[in-house]
Amino acid sequence: MEATTLGVVIKAIIILAIISAIAGFGTYLERKVLAFMQRRLGPMHVGPYGLMQILADGIKLFTKEDIIPQNANRLIFALAPVITAATAFIALSAVPVFPDFTIPSWIPLLGGTFVPSIAADINIGILFVLGMMAAGLYGPLLAGMAQANKWGIIGAARTAVQFLSYEVVTGLSILAPIMIVGSLSLVDFNNYSSEHGWLMFTQPVAFVLFLIGGFAETNRTPFDLLEHEAEVVSGYATEYSGMRWGMFFIGEYANMITVSVLSAVVFMGGYNDMWFLPGWLAIILKIAFVFFLMLWVRASWPHVRPNQLMWLCWKVLMPIAVINVVVTGIVIMV
Amino acid sequence: MGLEQFKNRNIGTQNYKMLDLEQVPTRNFDKFKQVVKRTFKGELFVGLWVTLRAMINALFRGEMHAVKYPFEKLPISPRYRAIHEMLRLLESGHYRCIGCGLCEKICIANCISMNTRYDENQRKEVSEYTINFGRCIFCGFCAEVCPELAIVHGSRYENASEQRASFSLFEDMLTPIDNLNLQQEYQGFGAVTPYADDHIKKTPLAY
Numbered sequence: 001m002e003a004t005t006l007g008v009v010i011k012a013i014i015i016l017a018i019i020s021a022i023a024g025f026g027t028y029l030e031r032k033v034l035a036f037m038q039r040r041l042g043p044m045h046v047g048p049y050g051l052m053q054i055l056a057d058g059i060k061l062f063t064k065e066d067i068i069p070q071n072a073n074r075l076i077f078a079l080a081p082v083i084t085a086a087t088a089f090i091a092l093s094a095v096p097v098f099p100d101f102t103i104p105s106w107i108p109l110l111g112g113t114f115v116p117s118i119a120a121d122i123n124i125g126i127l128f129v130l131g132m133m134a135a136g137l138y139g140p141l142l143a144g145m146a147q148a149n150k151w152g153i154i155g156a157a158r159t160a161v162q163f164l165s166y167e168v169v170t171g172l173s174i175l176a177p178i179m180i181v182g183s184l185s186l187v188d189f190n191n192y193s194s195e196h197g198w199l200m201f202t203q204p205v206a207f208v209l210f211l212i213g214g215f216a217e218t219n220r221t222p223f224d225l226l227e228h229e230a231e232v233v234s235g236y237a238t239e240y241s242g243m244r245w246g247m248f249f250i251g252e253y254a255n256m257i258t259v260s261v262l263s264a265v266v267f268m269g270g271y272n273d274m275w276f277l278p279g280w281l282a283i284i285l286k287i288a289f290v291f292f293l294m295l296w297v298r299a300s301w302p303h304v305r306p307n308q309l310m311w312l313c314w315k316v317l318m319p320i321a322v323i324n325v326v327v328t329g330i331v332i333m334v
Numbered sequence: 335m336g337l338e339q340f341k342n343r344n345i346g347t348q349n350y351k352m353l354d355l356e357q358v359p360t361r362n363f364d365k366f367k368q369v370v371k372r373t374f375k376g377e378l379f380v381g382l383w384v385t386l387r388a389m390i391n392a393l394f395r396g397e398m399h400a401v402k403y404p405f406e407k408l409p410i411s412p413r414y415r416a417i418h419e420m421l422r423l424l425e426s427g428h429y430r431c432i433g434c435g436l437c438e439k440i441c442i443a444n445c446i447s448m449n450t451r452y453d454e455n456q457r458k459e460v461s462e463y464t465i466n467f468g469r470c471i472f473c474g475f476c477a478e479v480c481p482e483l484a485i486v487h488g489s490r491y492e493n494a495s496e497q498r499a500s501f502s503l504f505e506d507m508l509t510p511i512d513n514l515n516l517q518q519e520y521q522g523f524g525a526v527t528p529y530a531d532d533h534i535k536k537t538p539l540a541y
Contacts (some may be wrong), residue, residue: 039391039392039400039403040398041398041400296382296385300378
């Protein structure tokens with residue numbers, strides 16, 4: 001028992017450290033990929049190929065002046081970015097990333113320890129993750145309302161609009177795979193796909209719907225209404241600066257990673273061995289592909305208006321998701 | 335252009351290809367059909383392919399358009415009008431300016447001022463020559479009017495100094511005597527760009 005507790009703590013720290021680092025690296029990747037797609041070079045001058053740009057940005061964020069506007073609600077203003085970052089990381093605690101492995105025995109102290117694939121293998125994993133990510137939307141909502149700024153208010157209103165729209169779609173789209181697998185645990189999803197193949201092929205509609213919902217959930221481009229610079233300056237993040245803004249940013253990228261991992265585990269076969277690829281490499285490739293897809297889509301597609309988003313989610317995607325659930329149910333019964 | 339086309343060039347009488355603007359659907363079922371059609375048309379994937387192709391071309395086929403400016407520069411046209419240069423005679427190395435004062439006269443911004451005097455050979459020499467770059471609008475009239483091709487526009491556009499007057503002395507604009515062999519002859523107004531041949535297109539007569 002002692003060892004497991006310690007293991008969970010260690011794993012939580014590792015997740016926190018690695019995901020923060022990857023979130024920073026994600027900004028670098030995003031800038032690079034977007035630049036390449038626009039025939040630019042992206043960051044090039046800080047370090048080799050601009051790799052140290054993350055460090056420079058981090059230093060800048062940490063040393064920037066922290067401003068709280070005069071009429072803002074100070075407590076909520078300070079709390080909102082923490083909500084975004086914290087919920088993003090809490091969601092990641094229930095997401096399996098690597099297959100179970102045993103630490104090789106030549107490593108001192110920890111050698112021979114069995115490491116399960118997940119920090120907190122709760123049996124309602126997927127519900128917990130989606131719930132946490134949904135709770136993360138309180139960050140932008142409160143931030144927008146607390147900062148006494150018109151753009152912030154618009155951003156908060158759009159957060160509410162977006163929240164009300166996509167949540168139905170993600171929930172209903174993931175329902176069909178849950179019915180097939182018969183469990184909410186992400187490990188069960190992984191085990192199911194090792195026996196029956198990827199759920200992406202048996203549930204293509206749910207996969208597409210989940211991707212669309214995931215894009216809306218992480219405020220990625222076709223649905224980046226909350227902080228679209230050209231329309232609402234920076235939306236809910238208008239008045240934020242320094243590390244408070246940085247926490248929103250880290251939260252957003254952590255959410256992107258969570259959605260990538262979710263779609264990899266639920267729909268794309270998880271961390272099972274794939275042909276000659278070992279499981280850990282396979283899932284990293286899958287996560288990287290979904291992450292790249294997000295950047296790719298951002299470079300390619302224009303974004304929708306809030307009313308179009310509501311129209312899309314309520315009038316198109318939700319009926320499709322319901323039909324998908326019903327058809328899946330009938331197929332399972334028969 | 336054929337003869338028939340040539341005789342009939344009035345706008346509105348030709349066979350234009352009209353934009354195929356569909357009727358905006360009014361009935362709900364037509365709207366639904368439009369949504370379905372647009373959903374399965376795959377235009378979004380065309381968009382994805384366009385950006386991916388741009389990325390592949392940029393990364394692997396050398397179509398990256400970025401110029402790392404302080405380290406690389408784009409070639410500028412010889413017609414470009416930047417900070418002036420005073421050229422020397424190639425034979426003697428003496429400066430070309432004969433002190434005629436035409437540039438001072440024609441300068442519409444009144445920024446050139448010069449003093450001249452007779453030297454011991456009763457030849458006019460320039461004792462003072464300054465261009466006030468705070469006033470200069472780089473119109474190029476001085477270079478155009480110069481009978482000796484003495485004052486020309488150079489290609490030096492990256493200027494940094496505490497004050498603009500620092501670029502303006504005659505000695506600073508004059509070609510250094512030890513760089514005389516590197517002095518570029520000014521090609522004049524209407525000169526072609528360095529890679530004009532690559533950009534040129536054949537006239538119809540050449541076909």
